Amino acid sequence: MIRLHHLNQSRSLRILWLLEELNVPYEIVSYQRDTETRLAPPSLKTIHPLGKSPVIEMDDKVYAESGAITELLIEKFAPKRLRPAVDSADYGTYLQWIHFSESSLMLPLSLKLFIKKAGVLDNDFLNAYIRQEKHKLLSYLNDEVAGKSFIVGNRLSGADMMLSFDLIVLAQREALEDYPYIKQYALQLASLDSYQRAMRLESNYDQST
Incomplete structure (x- = not known):
């Protein structure tokens, strides 16, 4: 099971959309921005030292950075559908x-x-x-x-x-x-x-x- 640590109004929206498109089982752990500072809550640092979102847990590992997560998930679940072939011009x-x-x-x-x-x-x-x-x-x-x-x-x-x-x-x-x-x-x-x-x-x- 994939676990997405999702912060509201953040880059995590990219991964939320990707997971919906992939139609694979996943769980959302929700976090809320501080209403004054707009920063992520300290609790996110218990998942990843940077305390940012998105973060996913997959295959007993923790991954941060939305671009890296996007590439990882596509390579694992939909390499032929959601990216061009590696040897293609695209x-x-x-x-x-x-x-x-x-x-x-x-x-x-x-x-x-x-x-x-x-x-x-x-x-x-x-x-x-x-x-x-x-x-x-x-x-x-x-x-x-x-x-x-x-x-x-x-x-x-x-x-x-x-x-x-x-x-x-x-x-x-x-x-x-x-x-x-x-x-x-x-x-x-x-x-x-x-x-x-x-x-x-x-x-x-x-x-x-």
Whole structure:
């Protein structure tokens, strides 16, 4: 049995969706963000030293990092269905998008949140950097998903699941209006049954709403 240590409103949403899509038995252990600091509770550190989510327990081992967990679960349960073949032309592109959401796109999104929390919204340098970097990255993504339902090979993959959390953040900030192809892509992902099941679970476990 897989055990998902799930923090509300976190990157764990990616793994929740993936597990629903895989349709394998799993258990959710729910955690809630501190309503003031928005940080994870200390109890998560009893599972993994970093005290972050997602974390899964599988085969008597503990794994952190949503990208690594996504690749592990797909390799174990759906390598032919949720990723391109290793010897295919799409495999390198798939790996690129698996990591894009955390290595490139998440930085300006996180910085926007941090400067708001820190009360430094009037920092000209940071604001200019965030605005320019976000526009560069979203323009790139917008071009890549034009006319596509999925980011790689026109079929659902782990890359879509990794991007999904970033798109939720952007939609909450109403930041997709200038990027119509991303918006269309996000709506397509949101229409999938497994995605909707995951969002219902998130809503049920999220005590802040």
